[in-house]
Amino acid sequence: MTYSDELIQDLEAKARKIRRDVIVSIGVGVAGHVGGSNSSADIVTALYFYKMKHDPKNPKMEDRDRFLLSKGHVGILQYSALAEAGYFPVEALQHTKELGSFLQGHPDVQKTPGIEAGTGSLGQGLSIGLGMALGQKLQEIDAKTYVLVGDGEIAEGQIWEAAMAASAFHADNLVAIVDRNGLQANGRTKDRFDSGDITAKFLSFGWHVIEINGHDMREICKALDDADTVKGVPTVIIANTVKGKGVSFAENVVGFHNGVLSQEQYDQALRELS
Amino acid sequence: MGYTNQRQAYGNTLVELGKTDPRIVVLDADLGGSTMGKLFEAAYPKRHFEMGIAEADMSSVAAGLAQTGLIPFTNSFAVFAGGRAFDQIRQTIAIGKLNVKICGSSSGLSDFGDGATHQCIEDMAIFRAVPNMTVLCPADANETVEAVKAMVDYDGPCYIRLNRNDYENSTPEGKPFKIGEPEVMKEGTDIALFATGYMVHLALEAAAQLEGEISVKVINVATIKPLNQQAVIDAAAGCKAVVTAEEHNIRGGMGSAIAEALAKNPKPMEFIGMKDEFGCSAHNYKELLEHFGLTTETLVEAVRKMYREF
Known part of the structure; x- marks a missing residue:
């Protein structure tokens, strides 16, 4: 499969816009997950604007592909993608986490169109996604389920319960993407809780593993397309990323896991992402 | 009909309802022989999921299945159903009001031999405190049959607490179960x-x-x-x-x-x-x-x- 320069440039522009939306949703003087949103932004953009079959006007379309944000603390990233896709107005993003807002601190299936299930207690999204994939298979719905997990998150044991189960059920319509940005809330993942060789782990659990640069749009699109050709086993895409990507002062900075932007930083971030 | 054991009543009723309702699916965590999920497995193998000894994963998988329009029943001993999977049930199933049915089998002291580790005396308190959760505790096998039917008709998260042992019925056969009514x-x-x-x-x-x-x-x-x-x-x-x-x-x-x-x-x-x-x-x-x-x-x-x- 080839990817035209135009397609890639469009997706890159969309990812920049989504990163700007994230900054706007966070605003000034209030903590928000800049780091993990920006590390995942290219992947999420490729899913919503290249790969997934979905309809913002009909969020419950039966044969839609589904996306689950297992690392639910970056809900603002998914909200930005959903808004850009047309599920709700982009202006609504400014009201994220406000009292009464339909955009909660973590994804809420009851409140937000386009959210497939509540996530945020880490480690559970892959299991939920497996349930969806099994439901799709059982009902012969030709669709896939994509689940984005963090590399800190995979310390949760349930991830590996799901990994084992997905393999046992031959869930080849389930695709996990690990955002390997190397940082978690309290420091470098390698220092705080070393999850070791993730590729070897998933391979030993019976998954097809693809490793990519999670900021190279061409590589992301190709990995997502390649996953379609894998039969009989689930696929995991291990995406090497930079936490805070695109905002120079936040890149690889632990403090911006859930950081507060000053007015100056807010303005600078929007300039850098323009 | 004519059961004198709630587990038998439960398992057979799911099989019966499953005949006409293809949305019903059943998940077990290696206790299907006891929860009577094995009856559904034998009748509809494609709609039964053996999730292994992994109750947390089972509960989240059920949430995902429900979001595709199915009606999943998760089975385990009561002590594990709520104990090992509380967070999964709270976070995704209850907050999301998902249509997942949770069966806490061998509840109370009814698993007499296994001791304190397996005797669940907290499940009603646990699930009663969770918003959006309906909590059922039928009196006997006859009432269990009807309660399971009511669970299928009800759209939302529901927990049912069952006894392990045989005992005679106090309620009549076939009396429709009304959720919420003493x-x-x-x-x-x-x-x-x-x-x-x-x-x-x-x-x-x-x-x-x-x-x-x-x-x-x-x-x-x-x-x-x-x-x-x-x-x-x-x-x-x-x-x-x-x-x-x-x-x-x-x-x-x-x-x-x-x-x-x-x-x-x-x-x-x-x-x-x-x-x-x-x-x-x-x-x-x-x-x-x-x-x-x-x-x-x-x-x-x-x-x-x-x-x-x-």
């Missing part, structure tokens, strides 16, 4: 005796023994939440005092729910149940119930005491 099983005017699960059987025995001495009204509380508050008030009205009986900790269970309902129309109350202590192993169910004071005789004495004192 039911007067025997009229009486002196003491209102609210019971749930197997304790309903003992409550009726106690009321019969006291006939001619004290007039006992017996109320079956098969839905712990939601609970029709006015129906509880009406049931207790005119009685001198209230006794509750449950195979569960007296902290936070059915008795507490009755006390909450009666708070503005208070009655003197006595709570029969596990007195904030864990169970233990015994060679049979009856012996264990006697050890913890969950017997007809205890109920008779509690009713007499309340009748004398108030």
Whole structure:
């Protein structure tokens, strides 16, 4: 499969816009997950604007592909993608986490169109996604389920319960993407809780593993397309990323896991992402 | 029909309902032989999911299945259903109001041999505290059949608590189950005796023994939440005092729910149940119930005491 320069440039522009939306949703003087949103932004953009079959006007379309944000603390990233896709107005993003807002601190299936299930207690999204994939298979719905997990998150044991189960059920319509940005809330993942060789782990659990640069749009699109050709086993895409990507002062900075932007930083971030 | 075991009633009813409702799917965590999920597995192997010994994963997978329009029933022992998967149930199933049915099998002291680790005396309290969760505790096998039908008809998260052992039915076959409604099983005017699960059987025995001495009204509380508050008030009205009986900790269970309902129309109350202590192993169910004071005789004495004192 080839990817035209135009397609890639469009997706890159969309990812920049989504990163700007994230900054706007966070605003000034209030903590928000800049780091993990920006590390995942290219992947999420490729899913919503290249790969997934979905309809913002009909969020419950039966044969839609589904996306689950297992690392639910970056809900603002998914909200930005959903808004850009047309599920709700982009202006609504400014009201994220406000009292009464339909955009909660973590994804809420009851409140937000386009959210497939509540996530945020880490480690559970892959299991939920497996349930969806099994439901799709059982009902012969030709669709896939994509689940984005963090590399800190995979310390949760349930991830590996799901990994084992997905393999046992031959869930080849389930695709996990690990955002390997190397940082978690309290420091470098390698220092705080070393999850070791993730590729070897998933391979030993019976998954097809693809490793990519999670900021190279061409590589992301190709990995997502390649996953379609894998039969009989689930696929995991291990995406090497930079936490805070695109905002120079936040890149690889632990403090911006859930950081507060000053007015100056807010303005600078929007300039850098323009 | 004609079951005398809630697990048998549960498993067979799922098979029966599954004949005409392809949305029903069943998940087990290597306990299908006990939960009777094995019956569904034998009948509809494609719609049964053996999830391995992984209750957390099972519960989240059920959430995902429900989001594709299916009606998943997850089976495990009550102690694991709520204990090992509380967070999964709270975060995704309850907050999302997903249509997942959770079966807590071998609840209370009914798994007599396995001891405290397997005797769940907290599940009603746990699930009663979770918003959006419906909590059922049918009296017997007959009522279990109807409760399972009601669970399928109800769109939303629902927990059902089942007993492991055989015992005779107190409720009739085929009586439609109304979620939320306590039911007067025997009229009486002196003491209102609210019971749930197997304790309903003992409550009726106690009321019969006291006939001619004290007039006992017996109320079956098969839905712990939601609970029709006015129906509880009406049931207790005119009685001198209230006794509750449950195979569960007296902290936070059915008795507490009755006390909450009666708070503005208070009655003197006595709570029969596990007195904030864990169970233990015994060679049979009856012996264990006697050890913890969950017997007809205890109920008779509690009713007499309340009748004398108030």
